[in-house]
Amino acid sequence: MSTMAERSAARKRAKLEQQALDWADDRLGSSKWLRSALDKIFPDHWSFMVGEIAMYCFVILLATGIYLALFYNASSAVVVYHGPYKALDGQSMTEAYASVINISFSVRAGLVMRQAHHWAALIFMAAITFHMGRIFFTGAFRRPREINWIIGVTLLLVSMLEGFSGYSLPDDLLSGSGLRVVFSIIQSIPLIGPWLAFNLWGGAFPGSGAFFERLFLIHEFLFPLLLAGLLGGHLAILWHQKHTDFAGPGKTEHNIVGSRLWPQYTIKSTALLTFVAAVIFGLGGLVQINPIWVFGPYEAARSSAGTQPDWYVGWLDGAMRLWPHWEFRSFGHEIANPFFPGILLPGIVFTFIYAWPWLDKRLYADYGEHNLLDRPRDKPLRTALGVAALFFFVDLTLASATDVIGNGLQISFERLIEILQYGSFIGPIVGGLVAYRVCILLQGGKVHPIQRPVGGIITRDARGAYHTLGADHGGNGHGGNGHGGNGHDGNGHDGNGHDGNGHDGHGEDEPLERVAVGHGDPGGGNGASAALGGDGLGSPGTFGTGTLGEATSGGGGDPAPAE
Amino acid sequence: MTAATDQGKRRRRTLLGPGALVGAAMVVFAVLVWTGSAPAQTKPVSTGPVDIQAGQILYNGHCASCHGIGGVGSKGPELLNVGPAAVDFFLSTGRMPLASPNLEPQPHTPYFNPAQIADIVAYINALDVEHGTPGPGILEVTPACTNETSDCPTLSEGDQLFLLNCAQCHDASGAGGMLSHGYVVPSLRQATETQIAEAIRVGPRPMPNFGPGQLTNQQVSAIADYMYNLSHTRDPGGLGIANFGPVPEGFVGVIFGLGVLLLVARLIGNRG
Amino acid sequence: MAENPMVEDRTAEGPVAETGTAAEQLPRVFTGTHDNLDGADGHTPWPDDVPAGQDDTWYPLRDDPWKARRMEYIIAAFWGITAVCGIGLMIVYWTGGQAQYEGALLLLAFASLGTGLVLWARYLLPGHDITASRGHHVSDPEERAAIVESLSRGTEAILSRRGFLVKKVLVPVGGIFGIAALWPLASLGTRPGDALYHTKWYPGARLVTEDGNALHVDDVMVDGLLTVFPEGYIDDASSGAVVLNIGGAPIQARRGQADFEVVSGANGIVAFSKICTHAGCAVSLFNVLTMQLICPCHQSTFNILQDCSPVFGPASRPLPQLPLLVDAEGYLIARSDFIEPVGPGFWNRSGD
Numbered sequence A: 001m002s003t004m005a006e007r008s009a010a011r012k013r014a015k016l017e018q019q020a021l022d023w024a025d026d027r028l029g030s031s032k033w034l035r036s037a038l039d040k041i042f043p044d045h046w047s048f049m050v051g052e053i054a055m056y057c058f059v060i061l062l063a064t065g066i067y068l069a070l071f072y073n074a075s076s077a078v079v080v081y082h083g084p085y086k087a088l089d090g091q092s093m094t095e096a097y098a099s100v101i102n103i104s105f106s107v108r109a110g111l112v113m114r115q116a117h118h119w120a121a122l123i124f125m126a127a128i129t130f131h132m133g134r135i136f137f138t139g140a141f142r143r144p145r146e147i148n149w150i151i152g153v154t155l156l157l158v159s160m161l162e163g164f165s166g167y168s169l170p171d172d173l174l175s176g177s178g179l180r181v182v183f184s185i186i187q188s189i190p191l192i193g194p195w196l197a198f199n200l201w202g203g204a205f206p207g208s209g210a211f212f213e214r215l216f217l218i219h220e221f222l223f224p225l226l227l228a229g230l231l232g233g234h235l236a237i238l239w240h241q242k243h244t245d246f247a248g249p250g251k252t253e254h255n256i257v258g259s260r261l262w263p264q265y266t267i268k269s270t271a272l273l274t275f276v277a278a279v280i281f282g283l284g285g286l287v288q289i290n291p292i293w294v295f296g297p298y299e300a301a302r303s304s305a306g307t308q309p310d311w312y313v314g315w316l317d318g319a320m321r322l323w324p325h326w327e328f329r330s331f332g333h334e335i336a337n338p339f340f341p342g343i344l345l346p347g348i349v350f351t352f353i354y355a356w357p358w359l360d361k362r363l364y365a366d367y368g369e370h371n372l373l374d375r376p377r378d379k380p381l382r383t384a385l386g387v388a389a390l391f392f393f394v395d396l397t398l399a400s401a402t403d404v405i406g407n408g409l410q411i412s413f414e415r416l417i418e419i420l421q422y423g424s425f426i427g428p429i430v431g432g433l434v435a436y437r438v439c440i441l442l443q444g445g446k447v448h449p450i451q452r453p454v455g456g457i458i459t460r461d462a463r464g465a466y467h468t469l470g471a472d473h474g475g476n477g478h479g480g481n482g483h484g485g486n487g488h489d490g491n492g493h494d495g496n497g498h499d500g501n502g503h504d505g506h507g508e509d510e511p512l513e514r515v516a517v518g519h520g521d522p523g524g525g526n527g528a529s530a531a532l533g534g535d536g537l538g539s540p541g542t543f544g545t546g547t548l549g550e551a552t553s554g555g556g557g558d559p560a561p562a563e
Numbered sequence B: 001m002t003a004a005t006d007q008g009k010r011r012r013r014t015l016l017g018p019g020a021l022v023g024a025a026m027v028v029f030a031v032l033v034w035t036g037s038a039p040a041q042t043k044p045v046s047t048g049p050v051d052i053q054a055g056q057i058l059y060n061g062h063c064a065s066c067h068g069i070g071g072v073g074s075k076g077p078e079l080l081n082v083g084p085a086a087v088d089f090f091l092s093t094g095r096m097p098l099a100s101p102n103l104e105p106q107p108h109t110p111y112f113n114p115a116q117i118a119d120i121v122a123y124i125n126a127l128d129v130e131h132g133t134p135g136p137g138i139l140e141v142t143p144a145c146t147n148e149t150s151d152c153p154t155l156s157e158g159d160q161l162f163l164l165n166c167a168q169c170h171d172a173s174g175a176g177g178m179l180s181h182g183y184v185v186p187s188l189r190q191a192t193e194t195q196i197a198e199a200i201r202v203g204p205r206p207m208p209n210f211g212p213g214q215l216t217n218q219q220v221s222a223i224a225d226y227m228y229n230l231s232h233t234r235d236p237g238g239l240g241i242a243n244f245g246p247v248p249e250g251f252v253g254v255i256f257g258l259g260v261l262l263l264v265a266r267l268i269g270n271r272g
Numbered sequence C: 001m002a003e004n005p006m007v008e009d010r011t012a013e014g015p016v017a018e019t020g021t022a023a024e025q026l027p028r029v030f031t032g033t034h035d036n037l038d039g040a041d042g043h044t045p046w047p048d049d050v051p052a053g054q055d056d057t058w059y060p061l062r063d064d065p066w067k068a069r070r071m072e073y074i075i076a077a078f079w080g081i082t083a084v085c086g087i088g089l090m091i092v093y094w095t096g097g098q099a100q101y102e103g104a105l106l107l108l109a110f111a112s113l114g115t116g117l118v119l120w121a122r123y124l125l126p127g128h129d130i131t132a133s134r135g136h137h138v139s140d141p142e143e144r145a146a147i148v149e150s151l152s153r154g155t156e157a158i159l160s161r162r163g164f165l166v167k168k169v170l171v172p173v174g175g176i177f178g179i180a181a182l183w184p185l186a187s188l189g190t191r192p193g194d195a196l197y198h199t200k201w202y203p204g205a206r207l208v209t210e211d212g213n214a215l216h217v218d219d220v221m222v223d224g225l226l227t228v229f230p231e232g233y234i235d236d237a238s239s240g241a242v243v244l245n246i247g248g249a250p251i252q253a254r255r256g257q258a259d260f261e262v263v264s265g266a267n268g269i270v271a272f273s274k275i276c277t278h279a280g281c282a283v284s285l286f287n288v289l290t291m292q293l294i295c296p297c298h299q300s301t302f303n304i305l306q307d308c309s310p311v312f313g314p315a316s317r318p319l320p321q322l323p324l325l326v327d328a329e330g331y332l333i334a335r336s337d338f339i340e341p342v343g344p345g346f347w348n349r350s351g352d
Helices: A005-030 A031-039 A046-069 A095-105 A111-137 A147-167 A173-187 A191-203 A213-242 A263-284 A311-322 A339-364 A380-399 A403-407 A414-441 A510-518 A525-531 B002-007 B018-037 B049-062 B084-092 B114-131 B153-165 B193-202 B217-230 B245-270 C020-025 C065-094 C099-124 C141-158 C161-188
Strands: A077-078 A090-093 A255-260 A327-328 A333-335 A457-460 A466-471 C130-133 C225-230 C241-245 C262-264 C267-275 C285-287 C292-294 C301-303 C309-312 C325-327 C332-334
Touching: A005 A031, A005 A213, A005 A339, A031 A263, A046 B245, A077 A095, A090 A095, A095 A111, A095 C161, A111 A147, A111 A311, A111 A380, A111 B245, A147 A173, A147 A213, A147 A311, A173 A191, A173 A311, A173 A510, A191 C161, A255 A263, A255 C065, A263 B245, A263 C065, A263 C099, A311 A339, A311 A380, A311 A414, A311 B245, A327 A466, A339 A380, A380 A403, A380 A414, A403 A414, A525 C065, B084 B114, B153 B217, B153 C225, B153 C292, B193 B217, B245 C099, C065 C099, C130 C325, C141 C161, C262 C325, C267 C332
Parallel strands: none
Antiparallel strands: A077 A090, A255 C130, A327 A333, A457 A466, C225 C241, C241 C267, C262 C267, C285 C292, C292 C301, C301 C309, C325 C332
């Protein structure tokens, strides 16, 4: 319904666009790649956006970090503070600490930038952890995405170190205590510990005058470079392999359903960036974080209650508190206590995490390729192990807050530590068992919304009466945007050649069966359970009533022939 | 390091006892007049017979059952050498009277009003003086510099002393903490300057005490003033979220921060 | 049953069992290669996977211009809020800045920008729910064979004569040169030497407070504590100590350390290293009722009257005790340095 003026303007625009793209193609040969990029499909499930949330947190960290780096002074030289914050007036402190106080009180918008930077780091780690959990519980790490899992876990590790080095830069009492603990952990490494600790710090603790320059270099240059490179690789592989998706009507192992990159996904993703910025900067101005002026500059003889690392390092600090006081001494040598929770434990944990895709393959004897995701209930064992791990990490993280929790709940820290020590293995066992049972329960339960068909299934009971099951127009799956089927309201013709009920002409069960085994990758129990109608389309035998066209296969869940 | 060291190292001899307290205060006063800050003195306690009498009546009615007639102690400790600061502290923070001697004194709404407290303080002080062993007096905490633009060495000195001597139990922000065996370290953020100063001198167990040989009156006053200032100044960064550091910050960041963004993702993306 | 050659069906009888668990217990093993994942020719995706004739230009309000225009105005209103917040931010900045206003305005600005963008994408922009083929992200069998040719062209030549040059020459040379290249990293720090074995405490060192005032034997009250340093080394990181007055309470010291305490009248003065023997934080929480020193970092608890031995928490060695004396003028002095290394453990730490 455009007017002639609008049409002529559109023609002019198209001509300009053609000229611009030709210019680029003459030099880069870019048209083919660019077209495939613009047409690229991205599945729309909300849980797929969490990795993006992490990425945008990283973007904001870079932006606010550059701003802070312009004002931070990584020097250990001692200065006397004279500035707006009266309680520090006249005190000696390192230039590093003084510069961060400056940012907080003397630089306009400095405090918001600083706090936003720190809040962004907390949310960044939370998003990475949630994203990793989503990948784990849906089996997205399976072939061909093992490399991306490796890159992702490395991103997690480097981000943790990046965060730790970042909040240690201000040289305040809280982070300085953390540095002291890490020094002691490195010192406890057998044979090379003291040498390595002295090497990294440039001498005995608190290190040489160059220590903060070193830390700053790592935090501002080395790790961000590494993170950017790894993130680039992570995205490139994802781009090339295409994103996974949950099973559902119209989805198979060989197609991908979602939004076009241009303009739909671009705009939505930009919107996500703005919301991430909104939350981060909102917190940055409205909720105080890391008030280093209260902690004061670090001094080895000072310490404070409530000395905890940032939450994502909490599991290590909790492990330090929970680990029994064992040390091993003989023949003039000793392996000091911090070595076990500080080096050995994270080493074992990360080895497991890195190796998981291959452990999973063995666990399910499934070496096949998967583009469709599991639901957690489809893999009870994996889900149970993941829940057990979660309980373990939550237990350890809580353990890092024993004095704060004890103060709040009026419980002695001796009792709390004891509870959490037992909880560190009882919790995972119980949590894993419960998760396993819940998965089994959910598998036997009613149809999952993702796979609920749009439209009705007609069954016939023993007496010959007809019943309609699950008639649910405009259901939650494909039609989540408020329209059914492939993008139109559930009642009308949708131009895709589909009937008015939103069926896509193939029958709802067929995609599931194809998912299951049709294309040669059974994916362990997934296909079977899906095809069998434990969560599919009702009890076996209902298909035989012939309402669903050629896709029915009679008897519950016989895999459709692969053609 | 602190303003005091600008004067060079001074060696002071201090002796316990009331004379020493006054003597120390005089020396400190002389020094501080030099630097322009206000002196730290103890508040005078009423010696009027009416107040003492009223205090005795209140004492006999509410305290003697545990602390004995005349403060000699029975189920509870004797009060003959505690001093006005202790009595004022325990009563004004509501830790006393205690329902049973087996209970742990906890901060509470005060049972007595300030006038009654003053009377009881007067009575116990009279007993102490009679016994010959008056304990720490109630320190007059001088407010830190009110002039916003000038330097404030007192506040800064209080900050440094607090961080070295108090923060490990009470948290750098004064929010409190935990000792062994379930003893909760209370928050200082609702305390008055006087109560903080009293606690430092008295050392209400399980807290250690800090005598004049460890912290001068001026130093105690500086600490009390600093903490009071900190607790009654708006947090520059926004909501203080319990002032407990990374623990509440982690909760807010993970549960609220990520939670809101997950909600946003659910609104932007598909649910199915 | 499927005649899929890829799938080795391990079930005894036809279809697999009903529940997910059982299905998991009888996994199907994928034994094939990529080649016949797809259709018969192994290259093209199933035509049925991609519905024909999808409308790529559709968006929800395309056929409703009135609603579309209304939506445009709503979006414009949201973006107007963004603009207003932007002006507000400039004003706040210009008048000196205030963190809470800045935060609130940034929150509102970004949130309304984002809301407008989401409404725009959802209702007015096309590209919803399109199905496309995943295509093939792996190469053709011919290419896979060809690359082996290209690679082996090099590897065969490089590893000729049983790889003499590479294995017997280049690797050792690389190792040697690599060590030489990394050697300068040692300059990053000093060697520990005996730095971990000594503090700055020396015989006759007066105990001084952070202010520099020497401590007289009567200065610390019973049940009191204070942080002290050796005179001349205030705030030295390894030398911080806590001095306590335990009154008349009997202390159970280790063999040879009984005389580290100074008893003077009703005072019993002891001093311990402030550096926790677990991970190095400053230990100075003092529970007077239980006579314990506690470290705030990991809750290591030390029993003062029992040689400051750890009774709870991850610390496994007592806090080293400083041997004390009183000098002629009544000031507390150290008889010598600590008789063992202070702080956390390390490989060569001999002694207890």
